Amino acid sequence: MVTPGPTLTLLHTSPVHVPVFDGLRDQDHPGFALRHLVHPDLLARARAEGPDTVAGEVEALLKRAVADGASAVLCTCSTIGAVAESLAPAAGVPVLRVDRPMAAAAVAAGRSVAVVATVESTLEPTVALVEEEAARAGRPVDITTVLVDGAWERFEAGDQDGCARLVALAVDGLAGVDAVVLAQASMADAADRTTLPVPVVSSPRPGLRAAVLRCGAEAKS
Known part of the structure; x- marks a missing residue:
């Protein structure tokens, strides 16, 4: 059997x-x-x-x-x-x-972490998670947040490509960060479109x- x-x-x-x-x-x-x-x-x-x-x-x-x-x-x-x-x-x-393994990877990459989201309700729990993983690792962390205007509306309309484009543009506009967290699983496609020379991590x-x-x-x- x-x-x-x-x-x-x-x-x-x-x-x-x-x-x-x-x-x-x-x-x-x-x-x-x-x-x-x-x-x-x-x-x-x-x-x-x-x-x-x-x-x-x-x-x-x-x-x-x-x-x-x-x-x-x-x-x-x-x-x-x-x-x-x-x-x-x-x-x-x-x-x-x-998103927990993603948060741990971001903390390991450096002190300055940007949390990027398309839905505002995601920012607070994701920031708390990154802080929790930083405390667990015994590493200091400075977190900035970015809400990508218009991206969620594209996603809800079925335009996943348009959503990923807006997210990638927002990520590429960042400076002075060691890692970028794409806070929602729906944002993962944007990771391959960015040119920022730091880890851009997604969760799936x-x-x-x-x-x-x-x-x-x-x-x-």
């Missing part, structure tokens, strides 16, 4: 992330089992009322994922990532936020890698 391998469930607030993470899985972790929960309403409410207001619904979704066989859950939304991560004890499985690939490794560790324990 073949024992089924671990399953990672991803919690998204946009359907566009499903093919992105499936593609990364096929490239980096072929055959690994992914499941997707897509709830755009969570981001809409978190932006309007604050991330903590969706905690009850997120907890219910996590418990549903576990009941359906999830070995771990990866939240791909930076706005609600901290809320999801805090609910791991209630879920009973590891709950990871996709390192976040998925960390979650797959965590699933494997849980399966062996």
